[in-house]
Amino acid sequence: MLQSRSLRFALPVLLAMALLPLGVGGYILGLLTIGCYYAVFAMSWDLLFGFAGEVNFGPTFLIGVGAYTAALLNHYWLWPIPACLAVGSLAAVIGGLVLAVPALRLTGPYFGLVTLVAVLMLQNLLVLFAGITGGEIGLDLPDVLSIDETTNYYYAFGFMTVTGAILFGLSRSPVGLILQASGQDAVEAAALGFNVTKHKIAAFCISAFFSGLAGGMLVFYFSTASVGTVVDIAVGVNVIIAAVLGGRRTIIGAAVGAIFLVAAGELLRPIGQLATFVVSAFALVVILFFPGGFLGRLLQDGGRE
Numbered sequence: 001m002l003q004s005r006s007l008r009f010a011l012p013v014l015l016a017m018a019l020l021p022l023g024v025g026g027y028i029l030g031l032l033t034i035g036c037y038y039a040v041f042a043m044s045w046d047l048l049f050g051f052a053g054e055v056n057f058g059p060t061f062l063i064g065v066g067a068y069t070a071a072l073l074n075h076y077w078l079w080p081i082p083a084c085l086a087v088g089s090l091a092a093v094i095g096g097l098v099l100a101v102p103a104l105r106l107t108g109p110y111f112g113l114v115t116l117v118a119v120l121m122l123q124n125l126l127v128l129f130a131g132i133t134g135g136e137i138g139l140d141l142p143d144v145l146s147i148d149e150t151t152n153y154y155y156a157f158g159f160m161t162v163t164g165a166i167l168f169g170l171s172r173s174p175v176g177l178i179l180q181a182s183g184q185d186a187v188e189a190a191a192l193g194f195n196v197t198k199h200k201i202a203a204f205c206i207s208a209f210f211s212g213l214a215g216g217m218l219v220f221y222f223s224t225a226s227v228g229t230v231v232d233i234a235v236g237v238n239v240i241i242a243a244v245l246g247g248r249r250t251i252i253g254a255a256v257g258a259i260f261l262v263a264a265g266e267l268l269r270p271i272g273q274l275a276t277f278v279v280s281a282f283a284l285v286v287i288l289f290f291p292g293g294f295l296g297r298l299l300q301d302g303g304r305e
Contacts (some may be wrong), residue, residue: 066212130135
């Protein structure tokens with residue numbers, strides 16, 4: 001791992017991000033705080049797609065289950081934030097298991113379709129029971145992570161760094177190699193004696209845990225949980241684009257892509273709805289001509305990543 005070029009690329013970037021509060025204001029820190037949470041979403045998605053080879057079209061199902069579980073516990077029963085986050089993460093893992101165990105029996109695009117339908121069902125449930133969930137308006141939370149932008153930033157930055165280290169280490173471990181082999185050729189991996197389904201379910205659970213935890217932390221940062229923030233399909237599309245832009249099967253690249261997308265969207269805000277078109281067009285060009293993504297392109301001639 002220490003010989004990885006992508007890791008050597010990440011360390012100075014992380015150092016610079018750690019020192020950012022010394023030189024930028026609350027607006028930039030707030031933007032990067034959101035970017036860090038989206039980075040966790042994208043890295044979690046990359047573990048499942050980049051290594052296990054399963055296209056999850058509905059990452060916001062896992063994010064939403066974790067976020068709304070934590071939000072409901074805090075709103076109605078005033079549970080402390082750590083307990084809400086723990087139960088929300090567990091709920092995301094359970095939801096992921098309920099979804100993954102039957103879905104992984106399917107082949108081809110059907111797994112992706114199942115995950116997409118799961119998001120639509122969750123959206124409808126949240127709107128249908130608006131009296132409990134707040135529906136499209138959202139659910140206000142009595143607690144918040146912090147009222148200080150610097151503290152919020154360090155919460156998000158530290159969480160992103162720890163999550164990235166865990167997922168990056170896992171991707172370079174024997175388990176990650178088995179996942180990669182399973183994603184490339186499940187039949188051959190099974191013939192070599194590996195339990196492909198077990199490893200893919202494990203990857204889904206890990207992805208669900210970090211997605212649910214990040215979703216919970218995000219709603220406690222906003223102090224509100226809404227469909228448009230954590231469950232909307234557009235959020236899931238941004239997560240997927242971020243992972244592909246940064247570089248599939250790199251983990252670190254997914255974080256780079258997520259922060260880039262959040263920053264680009266904010267910088268182009270003055271042009272209104274055209275901003276979405278510009279960002280989408282740029283993403284399309286990168287995907288078509290640089291399928292390895294930002295980090296993949298940077299490291300493609302440098303030997304071992």
